[in-house]
Amino acid sequence: MTARDAIVVPTSEEPPELALTTPISNPGQRRSRASTTRAFLGKPATIVFLIVLAAIVTVSFIGPYLVGNPVTTSHPILHAPDLEFLMGTDALGRDYLARVVNGGRISLFVGFSVAFLCMTIGLVIGGLAGYYGGFLDAGLVKVAEFFQVLPGLVLALVAAALLGSNVWIIVAILALTMWPAVARIARAEAMRIAQLGYVESAKAAGFRGLRIIWSDVIPNALPPVLVATSMTVGRAILIESGLAYLGIGDANNPSWGALLNTAQGFMQTGWWLAVFPGALIFLTVLAVNILGDSLNDALNPTVGRVK
Amino acid sequence: MDDVTEGRAILDVRDLQVFLPTGARTEIEAVSSVSLHVADGERVGIVGESGSGKSVTGRAIAGLLPTSPRVRVNGSVRVAGIEMVGAGRAAQEKVRGKTVGMIFQDPLTFLNPTMKIGRQVAESIPRSRGGDRQAEVQRFLAQAGLEDAAALARRFPHELSGGMRQRVLIAIAIAKLPELIIADEPTTALDATVQQRVLQTLDDAVRTLGTSLILISHDLAVVAQMTDRVYVMYRGRVVESGTTADVLRAPRHPYTQALLTSVRSLTDDGVPLYSIPPSLRRSLDEELTHAS
Numbered sequence: 389m390t391a392r393d394a395i396v397v398p399t400s401e402e403p404p405e406l407a408l409t410t411p412i413s414n415p416g417q418r419r420s421r422a423s424t425t426r427a428f429l430g431k432p433a434t435i436v437f438l439i440v441l442a443a444i445v446t447v448s449f450i451g452p453y454l455v456g457n458p459v460t461t462s463h464p465i466l467h468a469p470d471l472e473f474l475m476g477t478d479a480l481g482r483d484y485l486a487r488v489v490n491g492g493r494i495s496l497f498v499g500f501s502v503a504f505l506c507m508t509i510g511l512v513i514g515g516l517a518g519y520y521g522g523f524l525d526a527g528l529v530k531v532a533e534f535f536q537v538l539p540g541l542v543l544a545l546v547a548a549a550l551l552g553s554n555v556w557i558i559v560a561i562l563a564l565t566m567w568p569a570v571a572r573i574a575r576a577e578a579m580r581i582a583q584l585g586y587v588e589s590a591k592a593a594g595f596r597g598l599r600i601i602w603s604d605v606i607p608n609a610l611p612p613v614l615v616a617t618s619m620t621v622g623r624a625i626l627i628e629s630g631l632a633y634l635g636i637g638d639a640n641n642p643s644w645g646a647l648l649n650t651a652q653g654f655m656q657t658g659w660w661l662a663v664f665p666g667a668l669i670f671l672t673v674l675a676v677n678i679l680g681d682s683l684n685d686a687l688n689p690t691v692g693r694v695k
Numbered sequence: 696m697d698d699v700t701e702g703r704a705i706l707d708v709r710d711l712q713v714f715l716p717t718g719a720r721t722e723i724e725a726v727s728s729v730s731l732h733v734a735d736g737e738r739v740g741i742v743g744e745s746g747s748g749k750s751v752t753g754r755a756i757a758g759l760l761p762t763s764p765r766v767r768v769n770g771s772v773r774v775a776g777i778e779m780v781g782a783g784r785a786a787q788e789k790v791r792g793k794t795v796g797m798i799f800q801d802p803l804t805f806l807n808p809t810m811k812i813g814r815q816v817a818e819s820i821p822r823s824r825g826g827d828r829q830a831e832v833q834r835f836l837a838q839a840g841l842e843d844a845a846a847l848a849r850r851f852p853h854e855l856s857g858g859m860r861q862r863v864l865i866a867i868a869i870a871k872l873p874e875l876i877i878a879d880e881p882t883t884a885l886d887a888t889v890q891q892r893v894l895q896t897l898d899d900a901v902r903t904l905g906t907s908l909i910l911i912s913h914d915l916a917v918v919a920q921m922t923d924r925v926y927v928m929y930r931g932r933v934v935e936s937g938t939t940a941d942v943l944r945a946p947r948h949p950y951t952q953a954l955l956t957s958v959r960s961l962t963d964d965g966v967p968l969y970s971i972p973p974s975l976r977r978s979l980d981e982e983l984t985h986a987s
Contacts, residue, residue, distance in 0.1 A: 584804050585799060585801055585803075585804030585805035585806075586804065586805050586806055586807040586808075588759060588799070588805070589797070589799065589805045589806070589807075589864075589867070590807075590818075591759060591791070592757055592759055592791055592795075592796075592797035592799075593791065593792060593818065593819050593867070593871070594788045594789065594790075594791035594792020594793070595788075595792075595818075596788065603807070603810065603818075604807050604810075607807070607809035607810070608807065608808065608809050610809075
């Protein structure tokens with residue numbers, strides 16, 4: 389299916405004008421939901437990675453109830469993967485499958501909650517700055533720049549040292565340093581939308597700025613912001629893994645990165661300890677980024693055509 | 696230029712002057728000493744070429760000029776007796792929310808693409824009115840000449856044709872039961888047949904509600920059909936005003952005469968296309984410079 393096929397296929401109940409009024413060159417106009425979905429699912433790679441990500445997420449959140457206890461130590465130690473222990477056991481004789489599944493829960497929780505926080509903060513700050521402009525905009529951009537230049541990794545190390553390495557603190561620190569990327573996109577969109585007719589129309593209807601931001605600016609700014617947010621998921625998982633690898637993480641709930649940290653000492657004797665969490669981090673981040681790209685192409689048809 | 700009208704004036708504009716920034720340090724006097732008067736239930740046209748200041752005047756009346764300290768508005772705009780120039784934001788929002796309805800030129804960009812039609816109309820109905828909002832929405836959509844209003848209310852703007860969208864804008868404008876509707880080139884983006892039907896709808900809606908209307912247009916035929924009185928604008932000034940019939944039948948000002956001459960008709964085969972000659976522009980500009 390070419391990009392053009394995916395754009396407009398009017399169905400019988402829609403007026404024929406649809407084909408004429410959904411031009412790819414008109415930024416004020418959207419594709420219908422159905423055709424966006426079709427464009428998103430149009431590529432085989434998207435479907436494959438959607439299934440991969442769905443599988444990882446499902447297993448990580450339901451899995452802990454299916455696999456054994458991740459802290460039971462009554463198994464043989466450093467047992468290579470076989471049919472009984474699909475991912476082997478670690479140096480203390482714990483079922484590694486159970487630990488990897490639980491680690492996924494932590495890693496994904498960090499990734500998605502950081503992304504959610506970034507999107508929320510980004511939409512609020514970016515929406516206000518872009519819509520109102522002027523001094524508010526200048527001030528908020530300075531604040532965003534301040535947080536953007538903070539070295540996230542170092543800040544997280546310091547915060548963990550001072551406050552303890554609870555998973556919530558990690559999430560908070562990551563969101564604090566990563567929201568400006570989303571806010572910038574939201575601000576640019578809000579600036580564009582603030583000039584559009586329907587915002588003027590809303591002003592003409594006597595609505596206040598905050599109301600206009602909520603019902604006109606944010607819904608229309610969402611597509612590019614969602615794309616930016618989807619990229620945040622992957623980055624947050626990677627940074628969390630990096631932190632955990634350095635030993636900053638919740639010791640009671642080891643994430644994939646924390647498992648890698650432990651696996652360091654057993655590279656010669658237990659390759660599976662590093663390979664499984666490593667491969668899962670790789671697959672998850674890859675899937676999230678590819679889906680983000682597809683989402684971008686589906687929502688901004690012009691981008692896909694230029695390539 | 697005091698037009699004597701009995702009854703309350705819904706709109707009284709005196710010596711309106713609007714400066715818009717054109718560059719870092721330059722500005723243009725987009726509207727200079729314009730005075731307008733609209734009586735209750737009256738229909739008034741503002742005609743003029745592109746850049747004559749007619750749209751800026753319309754926006755200034757609704758308080759919709761860009762909010763920049765460099766946009767300066769002088770004079771007086773009284774909407775239903777409330778002074779808009781220099782009024783606080785809350786007062787302006789109140790007037791915009793209740794008294795004045797706007798209909799804009801481009802029906803595509805003036806509807807929120809992510810919101811269903813029904814909700815966009817419902818948003819325009821003041822909360823204080825109460826009653827069944829869904830029924831109200833459908834009533835206004837029907838009044839704007841849209842069939843099957845119930846199904847339409849659940850659609851998104853991109854599922855509608857241009858003419859339907861313009862009708863939705865009319866529905867939104869009349870939903871607040873305004874005392875004054877300002878229609879800024881409402882049919883310019885539509886083709887000729889759709890234009891006629893939309894004008895008919897606007898005409899009916901204004902008549903049913905007893906609303907006053909300001910119709911801003913460069914199209915003399917539209918203004919002739921829709922309005923009682925007309926103001927002709929050129930270079931930010933009102934150069935002529937009077938009843939629409941008088942002005943169009945016996946224009947006094949050279950610019951109005953030139954504007955009328957440039958109107959084409961289907962029976963004009965072989966008549967050369969008239970455009971306002973540069974010499975007339977020069978003399979008009981000189982006259983305006985002397986006048987101010």
